[in-house]
Amino acid sequence: MTAAPPSARALVYDRYGGLEVLSLREVATPTARADEVLVRVRxxxxxxxxxxxxxxxxxxxxxxxxxxxxxxxxxxxxVEVGRGVRGLARGDRVWGALEEVRYLRGTVACYAAVRAREVATMPAGLSFTEAAALPLVALTSLQALRDLARVEPGDRVCIHGASGGVGTAAIQLARALGAVVTTTSSAKNLELCRSLGAAEALDYAAAGASARAFDGARRFRVVFDAFGDLSLGRVRGALTERGVYVSTVPSRRVLFDALRTLVGWPRARLVVVRSRHADLEALRAHVEAGRLRPVIDRVVPFEDAIEAVRHLETKRARGKIVIAIDG
Ligand SMILES: NC(=O)c1ccc[n+]([C@@H]2O[C@H](COP(=O)([O-])OP(=O)(O)OC[C@H]3O[C@@H](n4cnc5c(N)ncnc54)[C@H](OP(=O)(O)O)[C@@H]3O)[C@@H](O)[C@H]2O)c1
Incomplete structure (x- = not known):
């Protein structure tokens, strides 16, 4: 393995704005600090x-x-291991998700400096493009279903917006936790949801279908709002007495409902994903046991990264959009 060059390409922007602010250009290659590894992103x-x-x-x-x-x-x-990092060596195949607030680091780039807790050994049997499709959405789903909703075997779980990145991981992880899963998606994605393990797949756009999912005829222990446009008020009638509504979107309504129901039932919660080495390892075990697989809308070459962002922003991707990082 050769050392990282002093500069290499990355997708960057110099001001906030639309797609026009994005450019693919040469930037200085980061170096690994004591608690980081430098990854040649594939x-x-x-x-x-x-x-x-x-x-x-x-x-x-x-x-x-x-x-x-x-x-x-x-x-x-x-390609480089900080002196404080244990358990990883040059040449290891790894996966993970940066926990980035200021976005001064990014992975649509040839190289990324990654903190030890944000990285783990890649699951056996996955290609780089398959592995990159899972970390953030699967961490989010795992932390929402296992930690916030405390899903147990036999629980009925509804996943709304089930055909996107978060939703496709959530269906599989809810099943892995032993839940019986109902999904909502558009009609074209019903079969995808069933193929991932949904016992019942509803089309939210069919006349009255979305209302039907939450009209109280079905009772769910958990509604996981992966798309993020519902509310506790909207689904309350469809929750069991100790039901939990978990959203991915920090709207005022969700934050208010989460505070209001800190104690008591049914409750609202907001998932705020964290990058944890132990959770990446738990996800690796699910992948290697055949309980979790990536769902990929498309793989695009590095040169077409900006077009890929345009497609993401249509909100119509089925699963994940992956960028193959070559030279
Ligand atoms: N809080 C956190 O820690 C956290 C972590 C990860 C993601 N998120 C948030 O979670 C949300 C979903 O993320 P994602 O990665 O799953 O997004 P995504 O992959 O872009 O979602 C695309 C999916 O959204 C569905 N969709 C579009 N319009 C819809 C509507 N009106 N109602 C229901 N579904 C609709 C589409 O399915 P159909 O074509 O079948 O409708 C499509 O498959 C985003 O807002 C994201 O920022 C939050």
């Missing part, structure tokens, strides 16, 4: 948050430092 995946940050929606957190980068999911090879 594949990266896109997430809606990359675009929310670029559009300036979280400026209070992301700040005014530029250039900013794109992407948190990665799969690749370790």
């Amino acid at each position: 594949a990266a995946a896109l997430n809606p948050k990359d675009s929310f940050v670029r559009k300036g929606r979280f400026q209070a957190l992301s700040g005014r430092s530029f250039p900013k980068r794109v992407g948190v999911d990665f799969a690749g090879e370790v």
Whole structure:
């Protein structure tokens, strides 16, 4: 394995804005600090948050430092190991997700400096493009279903927005936790949801179908709002007495409901994904046992990364958009 060159390409932007602010250009190659490894990224995946940050929606957190980068999911090879990092060596095939607020690091790039807790050994049997499609969405789903909703075998779980990145991971992880899963998606994705383990797949756009899912005829222990446009009020009638509504989107309504129901039932919770080495290892075990697989909408070459971001922003991707990082 050769050492990293002093500069290499990355997808970057110098001000907040639309797709026009993005450019693929040479940047200085980062070096690994004591608690980091330097990864030669072979594949990266896109997430809606990359675009929310670029559009300036979280400026209070992301700040005014530029250039900013794109992407948190990665799969690749370790090229440099910080002196404080144990258990990883040059040449190891790794995966993970950056926990990035200011987006001064990004994985749509040839190299990324990654903290030890954000990285783990890749599951056996996955290619780099397959592995890059899982970390952020699977960590989010695992932490929502296992930690916030405490899903137990036999629980009935409804996943709304089930055909996107988070939803496709959530169906499989809910099944792995022993739940009986109902999904909502558009009609074209019903079969995908069933193929991932949904016992019942509903088309939210069919006349009255979305209302039917939450009209109380079915009772769910958990509603996981992967798309993030529902509320506790909307689904309350469909929750069991000790039911939990978990959302991915920090709207005022969700934050207010989560505070209001800190104690008592039914309750609302917001998942805020964390990058944890132990959770990446738990996900690796699910993949290697055949309980979790990536769902990939498309793999695009590095040169077409900006077009890939455009596709993400249509909100119509089935599963993940992955960028293959070549030269
Ligand atoms: N809080 C956290 O820690 C956290 C972590 C990860 C993600 N998120 C958030 O979770 C949300 C989903 O992320 P994602 O990666 O799953 O996004 P995504 O992959 O871009 O989602 C695309 C999916 O959204 C579905 N969709 C589009 N319009 C819909 C509607 N009106 N109702 C229901 N579904 C609709 C589409 O399915 P159909 O074509 O079948 O409708 C499509 O498959 C984003 O807002 C993201 O920022 C939050």
